[in-house]
Amino acid sequence: ASSSTTTVVTSIELTSLPKLARGKVRDLYQIDEHTLLFVTTDRISAYDVIMGNGVPLKGAILTQISAHWFRVLTERIPGLKTHFLTLSPPAALLTPAEQALVRARSMQVRKLKVFPLEAIVRGYITGSAWTEYQKTGTVHGLPQPAGLQQCSPFPQPIYTPSTKAELGSHDENISPAKAAEIVGERYASRIEALALQVYTAGAAYARERGIIIADTKFEFGLDEETDDIVLIDEVLTPDSSRFWPADQYEVGRDQDSFDKQYLRNWLTAEGLKYKEGVEMPAHIAEATSDRYKDAFKLLTGNTIEEALAAL
Ligand code: ATP
Numbered sequence: 120a121s122s123s124t125t126t127v128v129t130s131i132e133l134t135s136l137p138k139l140a141r142g143k144v145r146d147l148y149q150i151d152e153h154t155l156l157f158v159t160t161d162r163i164s165a166y167d168v169i170m171g172n173g174v175p176l177k178g179a180i181l182t183q184i185s186a187h188w189f190r191v192l193t194e195r196i197p198g199l200k201t202h203f204l205t206l207s208p209p210a211a212l213l214t215p216a217e218q219a220l221v222r223a224r225s226m227q228v229r230k231l232k233v234f235p236l237e238a239i240v241r242g243y244i245t246g247s248a249w250t251e252y253q254k255t256g257t258v259h260g261l262p263q264p265a266g267l268q269q270c271s272p273f274p275q276p277i278y279t280p281s282t283k284a285e286l287g288s289h290d291e292n293i294s295p296a297k298a299a300e301i302v303g304e305r306y307a308s309r310i311e312a313l314a315l316q317v318y319t320a321g322a323a324y325a326r327e328r329g330i331i332i333a334d335t336k337f338e339f340g341l342d343e344e345t346d347d348i349v350l351i352d353e354v355l356t357p358d359s360s361r362f363w364p365a366d367q368y369e370v371g372r373d374q375d376s377f378d379k380q381y382l383r384n385w386l387t388a389e390g391l392k393y394k395e396g397v398e399m400p401a402h403i404a405e406a407t408s409d410r411y412k413d414a415f416k417l418l419t420g421n422t423i424e425e426a427l428a429a430l
């Protein structure tokens with residue numbers, strides 16, 4: 120692997136392409152009117168704030184997991200459209216140093232109009248859904264069967280959208296009816312059906328490989344020429360989903376998430392929760408990196424090092 124994938128990169132400044140946006144984890148560059156360079160840094164957020172330093176290989180792992188899913192899901196779901204174009208950077212447009220910097224951690228994707236919704240699907244009850252259910256018996260206002268325990272599976276996966284908040288504010292849980300007001304009836308039911316279909320296919324695939332995907336967030340875009348709804352953003356990664364190791368799963372208690380548990384435990388123990396820009400000690404960054412590597416290996420069957428060597 121080149122040094123770019125082993126060096127931890129929390130900020131990427133390409134001068135050869137215009138920067139369109141900077142999210143919590145990604146930097147988006149414009150290649151042309153219809154194409155973006157979707158670059159994933161090694162930044163990590165916990166409790167909704169970004170750490171001061173990054174996690175080794177995280178950007179590459181998230182990129183390669185998403186690329187793996189785009190391939191697997193396209194094979195399994197006839198007619199599924201995704202924004203994925205290629206893992207190769209646009210070499211002719213970048214300097215050699217820039218190519219090295221974005222290699223493995225970026226993909227070219229189709230630039231689309233983003234539906235302003237987080238299309239969340241939950242297969243298991245945990246987090247804010249469990250908190251709400253204990254008070255009211257509902258999840259995002261949807262009545263649920265009585266007697267669910269913490270981290271129980273729902274009888275079937277449920278669609279629980281939220282608004283897409285601006286950087287720094289919090290997403291708001293909404294009902295599917297409210298989601299229909301935001302994107303229009305015309306698209307709302309298609310987004311819901313697609314989100315459930317992609318979750319169901321992905322969760323089954325992951326479960327055979329030892330990972331329970333408890334819940335996840337998808338984003339969709341619109342191809343305005345064909346009126347197709349397109350799966351965009353990152354897909355079924357440990358950042359956009361709760362991954363639980365299947366061999367440790369037990370109903371009735373909280374589950375350790377695959378990736379951020381070390382970091383969250385450390386932040387809690389040090390009293391640093393919710394503080395912006397906290398520097399993680401090296402052993403926490405390394406342990407976190409190891410968990411992302413474990414998830415990659417389980418899902419794809421290869422180590423991240425093997426995958427990067429084959430690029
Ligand atoms: P977080 O994921 O931590 O909530 P974030 O979503 O603000 O943070 P990132 O994941 O860092 O941001 O950046 C990805 C951004 O790119 C999101 O705003 C997403 O909506 C947008 N995006 C993803 N795919 C496309 C696409 N094909 N066309 C246009 N925008 C896209």
Ligand code: MG
Pocket residue numbers: 142352
């Ligand atoms: Mg995101």
